[in-house]
Amino acid sequence: MHKIFWIGITISAALVLAVLLYGAQREATAPTPSPKVLATPEPAGPDDKLLSLGKELEHLSLAQTQIGARTPFAAAGSSDMYKHLFLSFITEANLRASQIDKDGTASDLACIFRGMAIDAREKLATLETSQTAGEQAAIWQNAAYLFADVSAVLKPNNTRLAGASCPSAPLGDGALNDLRR
Secondary structure, three states: OHHHHHHHHHHHHHHHHHHHHHHHHHHHHOOOOOHHHHOOOOOOOOOHHHHHHHHHHHHHHHHHHHHHHHOOOOEOOOHHHOHHHHHHHHHHHHHHHHHHHHHOOOHHHHHHHHHHHHHHHHHHHHHHHOOEHHHHHHHHHHHHHHHHHHHHHHOOOOOOOOOOOOOOOOOOHHHHHHHHO
16 A cells, blocks of 8 residues: 555656646747837827727727626626726827817818717726626627727728718816716
8 A cells, every 4th residue: 555655646746747847848949029029119100099099998898808708797897907098098089089170181080089089988987887797798898899990990091981070079188087086
């Protein structure tokens, strides 16, 4: 009986050693990303920051949709990790709309950006008042569509809408301060 015990210990130790060596070998052969890959380039054009925020929020939305779907009855997550992204997006969308108005071009795009800012503000408010992860997952799923639309609108070959106009709805610091509370 004593001999069987030591044989079991020896086999277990050999398995642990094999797993450790396999992990070390995999880690050593894994490609290391270059610093260029790790660094996020600064936005260059007027739409680059908005496009970057849209993509980041789209990816976050898709990830949060999956998390909420796995645990739908869990308590809703805190907005601390994403609130600043929403506020940045809202600010950038409104700034871009104001710039378009100032330039006197493509009033339809100004309207679209204002609508995106309003939609993002509403989604943030709804996320913050959600009670469960499942409720948040549904909101995140809709948010993913909103943020995916940003790249569709900002494509260089987008076509203008047929003379559509929208009322000017500037959002000053007061509106953003309301969101920050």
